[in-house]
Amino acid sequence: MFPSTTMAPIEIKARVHDFEAMKGRVLKALGTKLTFNTEYNQYDTYYNCTNGVMMLREFTMTMDPKDDVLIWRPSQDTRPSDSVITKIKPAEAISLSKAMFKAYGHLAIVKKRRHVYIAHTIQVSVNLDRVEGLGDFISLTVWVREDQSLEETKAHVADIRQALDIKDEDLVTSTYLDLTRAASENKA
């Protein structure tokens, strides 16, 4: 998405208490710099996996047609950009999901509505997620520009965080997979 850099982006994820208010702050903070804006449902099925994380992501209710994707990550901590992605035509995803379910079984299912906001010129992308059973979350990703020091980028991130009013106590480090599994264990 931002080919000008090879450095890992800075990523922040936090709980959102008032979805509409946060959406307003995101639109205000990115303002005229907003270059891409879309939303879709993501139906993520995680399969039992001996090594790494295996997940089928199906997109529905999308503004543009999108291929579904089977994603494998060497570990939970792997950056999304280091995942191996197999694109599947939506009509064929049902067959793939049967194969993977039969072969390995489900580990967890995460359903969410994702709003995507990208401001390419300032290398910022924001996801606002409404996750079924878990609540609302924001994830902010800022790529480090090559002409910027890490300190400058951190200052840039701090400015955006302030504009979005993301508080320390709302920060989340767990993945949706972890949160979903923890929630289902609590229920059991």
Added chain:
Amino acid sequence: MWFDPARAMPSNVEIKARVRDFQDLLQRVRNWSQGYGKVFKQQDTFFTCPNGRLKLRQFTVSHPLKDAELIWYQRADQCDSKLSDFTVTPIRNHFSDGLLASLSNAYGVAGTVKKTRYLFMDTARHTRIHVDRVEGLGDFFELEVQMQDGQTLEQGKAIAADLMQIFDIKDGDLVAGAYVDLLVAE
């Protein structure tokens, strides 16, 4: 929209037999079908899997180059006509090596089977006929009767028995198990 495990599954009645004279059988099947059959070179990679079989089928020779296929199936390993539950997902060739790497890393590879397959169709009876030359294993004949709605297992088996008779396939040459198991056993 999404896969529902309770949905009805497609299924096949299948038989596999050893072939002693490959050219002779191929010629007889060609005469019967009045065609040369479609020829494929296939490489099947099997991934370690606790339930049924999962394999990625990649085509190395075919015109036009066919998409790869991710195939899951389950069947009872018995010589008698085997009823199997399966699903086939086309994988665009651009992505097939990535998927091979993903599944190999995620689950491990249980075996690899390379073969040249001559494919013939008995379209009236929804049956695929394979004459296979399997690397390291030998030559085989296979039937896959694709069961239709309302068709009984007996009707499927009767089609298989009739074709076995046409091609002079003897019960004594029937083989249980998949190529990958036969390779492991060798």
